[in-house]
Amino acid sequence: MNTQQPAAYEQLRQHFQKISHFEHFAALGDWDQATMMPAGGSDSRAAAMAELAGHIHQLKTAPNLTDWLSEAEQQLSALTLPQQANLREMKQQWRHASCVPSSLIQAKTAAAYQCEHQWRQQRPANDWQGFKANLQPLLQLVKEEAQARADAEGVAPYDALLAQFEPGMTAARLEQTLGSLRDWIPTFIQQIHERQLPAVASNDAQRYPIARQQDLGKEVMHFLGFDFQQGRLDISAHPFCGGVPGDVRLTTRYDEQSFLGALLGIIHETGHARYELGLPFAWQGQPAGLARSMGIHESQSLFFEMQLAGSQAFVDKIYPLLKRHLSCHQSAAELHQQMTQVQPGLIRVDADEVTYPCHILLRFEAEQSLIDGSLAVSDLPEFWDQRMQHYLGLSTKDNYRDGCMQDIHWAVGEFGYFPSYTLGAMYAAQFRFAIEKQLGPLDTLIQNDKLAKVFDWLQQHIWSQGSLLDTDTLVRQATGEPLNPQYLRRHLQQRYLR
Amino acid sequence: MNTQQPAAYEQLRQHFQKISHFEHFAALGDWDQATMMPAGGSDSRAAAMAELAGHIHQLKTAPNLTDWLSEAEQQLSALTLPQQANLREMKQQWRHASCVPSSLIQAKTAAAYQCEHQWRQQRPANDWQGFKANLQPLLQLVKEEAQARADAEGVAPYDALLAQFEPGMTAARLEQTLGSLRDWIPTFIQQIHERQLPAVASNDAQRYPIARQQDLGKEVMHFLGFDFQQGRLDISAHPFCGGVPGDVRLTTRYDEQSFLGALLGIIHETGHARYELGLPFAWQGQPAGLARSMGIHESQSLFFEMQLAGSQAFVDKIYPLLKRHLSCHQSAAELHQQMTQVQPGLIRVDADEVTYPCHILLRFEAEQSLIDGSLAVSDLPEFWDQRMQHYLGLSTKDNYRDGCMQDIHWAVGEFGYFPSYTLGAMYAAQFRFAIEKQLGPLDTLIQNDKLAKVFDWLQQHIWSQGSLLDTDTLVRQATGEPLNPQYLRRHLQQRYLR
Numbered sequence: 001m002n003t004q005q006p007a008a009y010e011q012l013r014q015h016f017q018k019i020s021h022f023e024h025f026a027a028l029g030d031w032d033q034a035t036m037m038p039a040g041g042s043d044s045r046a047a048a049m050a051e052l053a054g055h056i057h058q059l060k061t062a063p064n065l066t067d068w069l070s071e072a073e074q075q076l077s078a079l080t081l082p083q084q085a086n087l088r089e090m091k092q093q094w095r096h097a098s099c100v101p102s103s104l105i106q107a108k109t110a111a112a113y114q115c116e117h118q119w120r121q122q123r124p125a126n127d128w129q130g131f132k133a134n135l136q137p138l139l140q141l142v143k144e145e146a147q148a149r150a151d152a153e154g155v156a157p158y159d160a161l162l163a164q165f166e167p168g169m170t171a172a173r174l175e176q177t178l179g180s181l182r183d184w185i186p187t188f189i190q191q192i193h194e195r196q197l198p199a200v201a202s203n204d205a206q207r208y209p210i211a212r213q214q215d216l217g218k219e220v221m222h223f224l225g226f227d228f229q230q231g232r233l234d235i236s237a238h239p240f241c242g243g244v245p246g247d248v249r250l251t252t253r254y255d256e257q258s259f260l261g262a263l264l265g266i267i268h269e270t271g272h273a274r275y276e277l278g279l280p281f282a283w284q285g286q287p288a289g290l291a292r293s294m295g296i297h298e299s300q301s302l303f304f305e306m307q308l309a310g311s312q313a314f315v316d317k318i319y320p321l322l323k324r325h326l327s328c329h330q331s332a333a334e335l336h337q338q339m340t341q342v343q344p345g346l347i348r349v350d351a352d353e354v355t356y357p358c359h360i361l362l363r364f365e366a367e368q369s370l371i372d373g374s375l376a377v378s379d380l381p382e383f384w385d386q387r388m389q390h391y392l393g394l395s396t397k398d399n400y401r402d403g404c405m406q407d408i409h410w411a412v413g414e415f416g417y418f419p420s421y422t423l424g425a426m427y428a429a430q431f432r433f434a435i436e437k438q439l440g441p442l443d444t445l446i447q448n449d450k451l452a453k454v455f456d457w458l459q460q461h462i463w464s465q466g467s468l469l470d471t472d473t474l475v476r477q478a479t480g481e482p483l484n485p486q487y488l489r490r491h492l493q494q495r496y497l498r
Numbered sequence: 499m500n501t502q503q504p505a506a507y508e509q510l511r512q513h514f515q516k517i518s519h520f521e522h523f524a525a526l527g528d529w530d531q532a533t534m535m536p537a538g539g540s541d542s543r544a545a546a547m548a549e550l551a552g553h554i555h556q557l558k559t560a561p562n563l564t565d566w567l568s569e570a571e572q573q574l575s576a577l578t579l580p581q582q583a584n585l586r587e588m589k590q591q592w593r594h595a596s597c598v599p600s601s602l603i604q605a606k607t608a609a610a611y612q613c614e615h616q617w618r619q620q621r622p623a624n625d626w627q628g629f630k631a632n633l634q635p636l637l638q639l640v641k642e643e644a645q646a647r648a649d650a651e652g653v654a655p656y657d658a659l660l661a662q663f664e665p666g667m668t669a670a671r672l673e674q675t676l677g678s679l680r681d682w683i684p685t686f687i688q689q690i691h692e693r694q695l696p697a698v699a700s701n702d703a704q705r706y707p708i709a710r711q712q713d714l715g716k717e718v719m720h721f722l723g724f725d726f727q728q729g730r731l732d733i734s735a736h737p738f739c740g741g742v743p744g745d746v747r748l749t750t751r752y753d754e755q756s757f758l759g760a761l762l763g764i765i766h767e768t769g770h771a772r773y774e775l776g777l778p779f780a781w782q783g784q785p786a787g788l789a790r791s792m793g794i795h796e797s798q799s800l801f802f803e804m805q806l807a808g809s810q811a812f813v814d815k816i817y818p819l820l821k822r823h824l825s826c827h828q829s830a831a832e833l834h835q836q837m838t839q840v841q842p843g844l845i846r847v848d849a850d851e852v853t854y855p856c857h858i859l860l861r862f863e864a865e866q867s868l869i870d871g872s873l874a875v876s877d878l879p880e881f882w883d884q885r886m887q888h889y890l891g892l893s894t895k896d897n898y899r900d901g902c903m904q905d906i907h908w909a910v911g912e913f914g915y916f917p918s919y920t921l922g923a924m925y926a927a928q929f930r931f932a933i934e935k936q937l938g939p940l941d942t943l944i945q946n947d948k949l950a951k952v953f954d955w956l957q958q959h960i961w962s963q964g965s966l967l968d969t970d971t972l973v974r975q976a977t978g979e980p981l982n983p984q985y986l987r988r989h990l991q992q993r994y995l996r
Contacts, residue, residue, distance in 0.1 A: 021549035024542060025523040028530060036534070040728030041745025044522060044782070048742075051519035230538030247539025284542070 006078050008071035011064070012090055013286065019059045020285035024244050026052055031249050034236040057105070060097035069094060082288060085468045089287030096164060099152030100145050108141040112413040119411040128381060128400040135410065136377045139370060142413050146371055158371045161416030165294040166423065168471050171368055174419050177426060177485045178364060181357045184489065186391060189354060192342045192496045199341050200334050208259040208326050216259070216325035217252065217266040220318055224270045224304065225455050230277055239265045241272035241301075245284050248273045259326055260338065264305055271304030272297060274455065278463025289466045292474055294417065298424025299431065300462065306353050306425065307432045308451075310495065312336045313443040340495065344392035346402040353425065354492055358391035363418040366404075371415060380404045427475065429487040431462070434479035504576050506569035509562070510588055511784065517557045518783035522742050524550055529747050532734040555603070558595035567592060580786060583966045587785030594662060597650030598643050606639040610911040617909040626879060626898040633908065634875045637868060640911050644869055656869045659914030663792040664921065666969050669866055672917050675924060675983045676862060679855045682987065684889060687852060690840045690994045697839050698832050706757045706824050714757070714823035715750065715764040718816055722768045722802065723953050728775055737763045739770035739799075743782050746771045757824055758836065762803055769802030770795060772953065776961025787964045790972055792915065796922025797929065798960065804851050804923065805930045806949075808993065810834045811941040838993065842890035844900040851923065852990055856889035861916040864902075869913060878902045925973065927985040929960070932977035 029049050037045060069091050076084060115134035122131045142161075149160035159170045218233055231243065236251035243249035250269035254262045275291060283289030291297050308314050312333070319332040330338065342352050348359040366383055369375030375383055384404040385396045396403030404410075409417055435457050436442055445454055461478035472482055527547050535543060567589050574582060613632035620629045640659075647658035657668045716731055729741060734749035741747035748767035752760045773789060781787030789795050806812050810831070817830040828836065840850050846857040864881055867873030873881055882902045883894045894901030902908075907915055933955050934940055943952055959976035970980055 018549060021546040024546035025527065025550065028526060029523065032526060032530065036730065038727055038729055038745055040725070041742065044742050044744050047783075048519040048522035051516060052523065227538070229536055231536055232534065244539065244542050246542055247536055285545075 006072055006075040008068040008075070009079060009083060009087065012068050012072060012087070015059070015062070015065070015068075016090055016093075016287055017285045019056060022052060022056050022059065026056065027242055027244050031242040034238070034240065034242075035234040035249075035251060057097055057102075060093060065094050065098075082283070082468050086283065086286050086288035089290070089467050092167065093287055095152055096149075100148045104141065104144055104148065108138070108145060108413055111138040111141055112411070115413070116408065116411045119405070119408070123401050123405045126399070126401040126405075128405065131400070131405055131411075132377055138413050139377055139410075142415055143371060143373075146415075158368050158416065161367075161371065162419065163416075165417050165420050166471070167293060169293075169295070169419070169423070173483075174364060174423075177483055178357070178361065178419060178422055180485045181422075181488070182361055185354070185357055188492065188496075189342060189344065189392075192354065195497070196342060197337060199343070200330065200338050202258065203329070204257070206327070206329075207256050208328075210254045210256060212325045213254050213259050213262055216321060217263060219321050219325070220263065221266060221270050223318065223321070223451075224267065224274070224308075225452070226270050226273060227277065231273055233266065239269055241269045241276065243276070245276065245279060245281075245289075248276045259328070260335075264309060264339070267309045268301045268305040271301035274304075274458070275300040275463050278459045280464050280466045280468065283466055283468070288468050292462075292465070292467050292469075293471055294420035295423030295427060296462065296471060296474070298420050299427035300424075300458070302353075302424045303428040303431060303458070307428055307442065307491070308446070308454075310339060310353070311443055311446065313446040315339065317446055342496065344394055346388070346394055346396060346399070347406055354496060355392060357422045357425065357488075360418050360422040362387040362391060363407075367415050367418065423483070426483060426485050426488045429491040430475070430479050430484060431458070432491065433487050434461075504570055504573040506566040506573070507577060507581060507585065510566045510570060510585070513557070513560070513563070513566075514588055514591075514785055515783045517554060520550060520554050520557065524554065525740055525742050529740040529749075532736070532738065532740075533732040533747075533749060555595055555600075558591060563592050563596075580781070580966050584781065584784050584786035587788070587965050590665065591785055593650055594647075598646045602639065602642055602646065606636070606643060606911055609636040609639055610909075613911070614906065614909045617903070617906070621899050621903045624897070624899040624903075626903065629898070629903055629909075630875055636911050637875055637908075640913055641869060641871075644913075656866050656914065659865075659869065660917065661914075663915050663918050664969070665791060667791075667793070667917070667921070671981075672862060672921075675981055676855070676859065676917060676920055678983045679920075679986070680859055683852070683856055686990065686994075687840060687842065687890075690852065693995070694840060695835060697841070698828065698836050700756070701827070702755070704825070704827075705754050706826075708752045708754060710823045711752050711757050711760055714819060715761060717819050717823070718761065719764060719768050721816065721819070721949075722765065722772070722806075723950070724768050724771060725775065729771055731764065737767055739767045739774065741774070743774065743777060743779075743787075746774045757826070758833075762807060762837070765807045766799045766803040769799035772802075772956070773798040773961050776957045778962050778964045778966065781964055781966070786966050790960075790963070790965050790967075791969055792918035793921030793925060794960065794969060794972070796918050797925035798922075798956070800851075800922045801926040801929060801956070805926055805940065805989070806944070806952075808837060808851070809941055809944065811944040813837065815944055840994065842892055844886070844892055844894060844897070845904055852994060853890060855920045855923065855986075858916050858920040860885040860889060861905075865913050865916065921981070924981060924983050924986045927989040928973070928977050928979075928982060929956070930989065931985050932959075 026049065029045060029052070033042075033045055033049075069087075072079070072087055073091075076087075079087065111134070115131075115138045118134055119131055121127075143157070146157035146161050149163070150157040153160050153163060155163070156171065162169045162171070162174075214233070218228070221233065222228070230246055231248040231250065234249065234251045235253060237253060239250070239252045241248065241250045250266070250273050252262045252265040252269065275297060279291065280289050315336045316332050319335070322328055322335075328335075340352070342354045344355050344358075345351060348356070348363075351359055362384065365387065366375060366380065369383075370377070370380070381396070381400055381404055388394050388396050388403070407418075409415070432442060435454055439445060439450075439453055439457065442454070445451060462474070465474055469477065476482055524547065527543060527550070531540075531543055531547075567585075570577070570585055571589075574585075577585065609632070613629075613636045616632055617629055619625075641655065644655035644659050647661070648655040651658050651661060653661070654669065660667045660669070660672075712731070716726070719731065720726070728744055729746040729748065732747065732749045733751060735751060737748070737750045739746065739748040748764070748771050750760045750763040750767065773795060777789065778787050813834040814830050817833070820826055820833075826833075838850070840852045842853050842856075843849060846854070846861075849857055860882065863885065864873060864878065867881070868875070868878070879894070879898055879902055886892050886894050886901070905916075907913070930940060933952055937943060937948075937951055937955065940952070943949060960972070963972055967975065974980055
């Protein structure tokens with residue numbers, strides 16, 4: 001190892017450290033907006049956030065970077081392996097920021113702003129015509145963006161969009177992995193339906209005070225190893241995990257008539273939060289110190305929510321906490337049954353883990369076709385209805401609000417994100433079986449209060465790796481093989497057809 | 499009026515708008531740090547705030563500004579009067595930022611950081627020797643800063659420090675105004691003591707739950723016209739009013755054994771908040787749209803706390819709210835007696851409105867002598883003890899913690915700020931008599947639920963003026979005369995010797 005870093009690398013390191021300081025305020029502004037900001041603050045916040053985003057973009061495309069990056073690459077052997085990884089990530093951030101012309105970014109931002117803004121009214125009003133009129137020009141700009149990214153990366157347009165969230169992932173690989181669930185899941189749902197007990201009737205009169213749910217949530221977070229010296233739990237309309245290293249802030253929303261949604265939401269976000277808090281400290285503020293990808297991020301939240309909390313052993317473990325905070329009269333077994341009920345529905349965010357991949361497959365297919373032009377926006381509702389019938393036997397005819405208008409992603413111009421959700425579920429299952437190989441059954445670990453061992457495994461193999469490895473290497477080093485969808489199938493079979 | 503603005507002015511306008519967007523995040527970071535941030539966030543917040551402060555300083559001293567400012571000044575007649583005022587304020591911000599060399603700013607920031615950091619332990623430990631060792635080099639740097647500012651402004655060093663908080667104010671004018679209280683107050687305290695009823699005994703067993711105090715505080719804020727769509731009330735160790743236009747955030751701290759401190763704190767901060775929310779909307783993000791000075795700011799908080807809340811009429815008005823939220827068994831008259839009890843004490847922040855100016859006079863005298871070199875840091879405790887004996891008949895011998903180590907101001911290198919507090923009290927009293935001349939007695943307005951008229955007067959004469967006028971003009975237009983300390987004397991005489 002060379003003790004003298006090349007000057008160009010050091011310049012880059014300092015430059016990206018500076019960027020991270022400004023990103024600190026973007027994260028704070030986002031969190032505050034969702035949790036604390038009164039309505040009167042929105043205009044000045046929007047203007048300030050736009051200024052900040054422009055400044056960060058300027059820093060990421062600063063003219064100096066081109067020289068520093070090529071100079072540092074010429075002196076690659078003078079860098080340690082982690083430094084080389086950091087350089088690779090810097091270059092990727094730079095390329096992502098600089099390969100799309102500013103004028104296009106601005107046009108897309110404006111179109112997305114209008115589309116999202118109106119979507120908030122159009123969706124409840126089931127106003128497809130109105131939404132379509134905004135989505136069409138927005139999609140056109142996204143296609144231009146995809147082409148610009150594709151040219152820079154030397155890949156196909158949809159793959160270039162995927163790469164923003166899941167570097168290294170391609171539509172072809174998604175077809176092999178995600179696509180392998182396509183024929184299997186509808187049959188599997190059939191099998192479950194033949195054996196599944198009827199849903200537990202809920203008690204409509206029951207009320208669960210929010211303050212009590214909050215206390216319960218905090219205790220469960222503590223049980224999951226969350227350190228409140230390094231984060232917070234708050235309320236927002238849409239649950240998320242934000243903040244910065246050392247200060248990770250998660251949110252949930254509460255329903256006084258049912259505690260399960262908020263509780264599972266908290267567990268899910270705690271998975272994201274522990275990942276963020278476990279990122280390599282020495283690389284804080286550097287691209288190599290960031291979370292690997294959206295799919296890996298989602299794998300951690302789904303590991304917590306599905307692999308851990310979805311088991312009877314986990315429910316048994318937290319049941320006494322639940323009884324202490326809430327007057328819950330289901331038994332632990334009834335609660336688990338409720339949590340693992342499989343029921344096809346129209347809404348992705350309400351879907352159980354078995355039907356969820358169908359929602360993603362549908363969107364993955366639609367996105368590709370929208371981007372390559374084989375599907376027109378005006379044909380989207382019919383496409384949606386047809387695929388929903390195929391996957392889940394449900395119709396969305398004339399029901400745009402619960403069909404292709406249900407998600408915010410396309411309304412803000414985000415195409416290529418959806419596959420991350422099911423990639424996350426697949427990675428989570430694969431990690432689970434790798435952990436069991438090494439530490440024994442997860443249920444036994446939970447029963448014997450050995451969850452810390454599981455977290456140690458995740459810390460060592462996933463969290464502390466940040467972006468030091470590419471996703472494939474990370475997964476191979478952690479599990480001995482690349483992404484393999486068989487593990488999700490095996491997990492679902494074990495849980496639902498036992 | 500010329501419809502075509504000179505190009506240089508427009509450049510400046512845009513540049514200062516940009517600065518305000520970054521200052522938005524400085525305000526958010528400050529507020530969050532005091533109210534929400536977990537301990538684990540402090541390192542990355544400190545680094546991000548330092549980066550942001552550096553960026554803002556860079557923007558305020560950008561090389562272009564020199565040309566734009568002189569070009570715009572040459573085209574002064576092409577600007578409207580408010581634009582001319584804005585230009586004046588821009589120039590002042592630029593001069594304040596650029597007249598001190600960066601190396602000196604950095605050295606002072608580092609010395610102040612160390613001094614404050616250690617003061618937090620040294621004060622409770624009564625460690626004067628330790629504090630002195632940090633204050634001496636810090637004062638040296640402040641003197642250098644004062645000299646640099648003095649050279650740029652063409653005024654005396656202490657006046658240059660004052661100008662940061664109270665543009666236009668000088669030690670000589672303070673001597674005329676503030677100084678006129680010097681001989682009067684000690685005698686006045688004597689007179690009060692001869693007539694004052696003994697203090698109402700407090701009920702030590704009584705507890706006032708924080709949630710109830712918070713609800714009461716919000717109701718009183720509402721009564722004072724605070725719009726919760728444009729702000730918040732939270733908890734912090736040291737009460738303050740922060741945030742940005744349209745989103746003003748105030749804080750207080752609660753004591754379960756006594757509600758009065760938190761309640762008066764909320765009323766005080768509500769005065770600051772209404773000033774901020776009433777600033778001229780058309781000038782948002784521009785220097786002319788900012789609050790006029792610290793003294794005028796303090797006049798608004800003290801108007802709310804002392805002129806309004808300190809009256810029997812106000813206590814009578816909010817008494818039903820108080821009874822609704824808290825089990826308070828004092829009568830409204832006893833409460834008012836408690837609020838207007840005069841009792842010399844060692845601590846400035848705990849002082850009543852009569853003895854408060856003595857604390858400021860002492861500090862004003864000490865600051866001037868420290869800056870002009872006639873008082874050495876090592877002689878400060880003796881000076882303090884001697885002046886406290888003179889003003890309030892109290893000794894601080896060997897009690898540094900409740901003497902010259904009690905305030906944070908000097909520990910962070912802030913000299914010239916203290917006079918703002920009593921300037922605020924003097925302005926508040928002057929505004930009160932101007933309002934009464936026009937609208938009749940304040941007590942009658944409160945009794946007849948006509949407080950909105952008082953707020954309208956403040957909105958028109960103070961809040962909506964921002965920094966469009968200089969302080970003297972503002973005060974003269976509002977009250978018909980320049981700052982006149984007789985009004986504070988008259989107010990105190992009316993309230994305490996009636």
